Amino acid sequence: MYADYHLHSEFSDDSRESMDNQIQQAISLGLNEICFTDHVDYGIKHDWDDPRGIDWRQDSMEPLANVNYPEYFAKLLRMRVTYGKAITIRSGLEFGIQSITVDNYKKLYDRYQDQLDFVLFSMHQVNNLEFWTQDFQIGKTQQEYNEEYYREILKTMKLFKNYSVLAHLDLLARYDKKGIYPFEKVEDLIAEILKQAINDGKGIEVNTSSWHYGLTDTQPSRKILKLYKDLGGKIITVGSDAHSTKYLADHIKDAYAILKNEIGFEEITTFDHMQPVFHKL
Template structure:
């Protein structure tokens, strides 16, 4: 099995890549399976049918505007699922195409995701549990980290993940679990200082029948380790975790399937996993790692 389970398209506000271009590149690369996982980030983005309207960004500012500006919005769900259906009809003989979403969830937005999942659960094969912000304060802007010590913001990040996992169960895997590493200007926080917190997160995921993702964007971000780190991957395996997906997080075709096979080798040869998972209708399907 050669599969990319974290992909973005024109339905993510931070991508302009057409679905068909992603699919054509995946076929060219010889992928067996792919899953679109476009962004939903309640709290900082609105749905297209929100009665308040969506927001628009232009330059450095965000304001209400017209179609000439770029929308800051969640997935347009009806158009998204309809296009996946058309893409499957057009390319389904060459590659298996799965339907997913990336939930950028926080404890304060759980109710929004409960409603969303209830509405579209029959359309979904796969859901990524991601955390891109806490209390609507984003990591990449440093809004979340500002005014906190490295210890404080790392602990607060993992505590928020655990709190949210306990409240929300409609997901498949935890995506880029140590995402904060990407945006930590103080450097990589020592794992032993958050090991117990991470262990509680992984125990909760295992108890709930959920998995974790290896996100291969760590290579093009220039991180010093995999994402999540090898220490987290070892810990997940030692605790009895079995469900692993691998995704490139590609927002453009140049990164599609990037370092997927390197991740497979690390999982197999360094960590000791023998299988990876794909998903259908929110249920894992296991494949031997080759």
């Protein structure tokens, strides 16, 4: 199995790449399966049909909104008709969830669960303060913002169960201007998160964008991956987080090799109607 399970298209506010282009590139690269996981970030973005309207990016005047769900799922169906003989196309969403927005995601999942194969549990902001802008980190010590980040993930996991895997679990490392925070200082918190995921029948993701972001380790780190395995975790997906064809499937096979040869995983996972399907590495 050669699959990319974190992929964006024109339905994400931060991607201009069409589904058609992504699919054609995936076929040319020899992928067996892909899953689109376009962005939903309640708290900082509105839905397209929100009566309050949507916001616009000041730099580019592009719409700042969640997925247009009816058009998204309709296009996915058309893509399966067009390309289904060449590649398996799965239907997913990336939930940029916070504890304060859980109710929004419960309603969204209830509305579209029959059309979903896969849901990423991501955390891009806490209390609507984003990481990439440093709004969340400012005014806090490195210890404070790292611990708060992982506590918020654990708190939210206990409130929301309608997801498949935890995406880029140590995402904060990508935006930490003070360097990589020592794993040992948050190991107990991360262990609680992983135990919760395992108990709930959920998995974790290896996000291969760590290579093009120039991180010194995988995302999540090898120590987190090993801890997940040691605790009994078995559900693991691999995705490029590609917002353009340039990065589609980027370093997926490298991630497979790390999972198998360094961490000791024997299988990777894909999803069908929210159910894990295991494939030998």
